[in-house]
Amino acid sequence: MAKILALDTSSDACSVAYLDGDQLIDRFELAAKSHTQRALPMVAELLAELGTSVKQLDAIAFGAGPGSFTGLRIGMGVVQGLAFGADVPVLPVSTLMAMAYGRAFGDAAGGRILSALDARMGEVYWGLYECSSPVCLPRAIHADSVNAPESVATLVAREPAFIGVGSGWRYGPLASLTDRHEIEVYPSARDIVQLAAMLYNAGEAQAVEQVQPVYLRNEVSWKKRQRIRTPA
Structure with missing residues (x-):
């Protein structure tokens, strides 16, 4: 090993x-x-x-x-x-992948995680991941990017259900996407x-x-x- x-x-x-x-x-x-x-x-x-x-x-x-x-x-x-x-x-x-992986397999979170970190300047770093197994790398549904929260909300509005993690979820446009989000995740x-x-x-x-x-x-x-x- x-x-x-x-x-x-x-x-x-x-x-x-x-x-x-x-x-x-x-x-x-x-x-x-x-x-x-x-x-x-x-x-x-x-x-x-x-x-x-x-x-x-x-x-x-x-x-x-x-x-x-x-x-x-x-x-x-x-x-x-x-x-x-x-x-x-x-x-x-x-x-962002690490944040998704860390949250995906606890508390029946489900496998789709949108990680978002506050990037300041009115933007967030974000990526949407699907985590299928603890022994497999997460799959990027939306690759790591930097955008305004409003843009992120538009891009993922029609995606199947996911949960959110990270400081970027302080922004209202993201928080309105799902009530299943945790801000204090690093x-x-x-x-x-x-x-x-x-x-x-x-x-x-x-x-x-x-x-x-x-x-x-x-x-x-x-x-x-x-x-x-x-x-x-």
């Missing part, structure tokens, strides 16, 4: 997880604005508890986005440092590492220099946003 470490810093949460066969251990903290201080220590604490090291891993997985621009950069930096230093391949995993390394194991078995591991975060919104847009928010 592959030994995989996963890390996610794409939202207000910071999490790490380790998977080796049936052994799954994770740590999860709400750590808004302190990912830089917590990410590496959480990795070190988890590996120390396991009595293993990065060099003994088969792969490192991470929440590749979409999500917080700063958080994704922090996560990518940590993954690059670990992977380059130990010569370990990496597995990027969609944060991407988690626990879900990412399980999806990463499936990707690893499918031969999807990559060299770290070939991987970049998935921003969906480009850096120019983020710089414009910063200028708008910064007082003159």
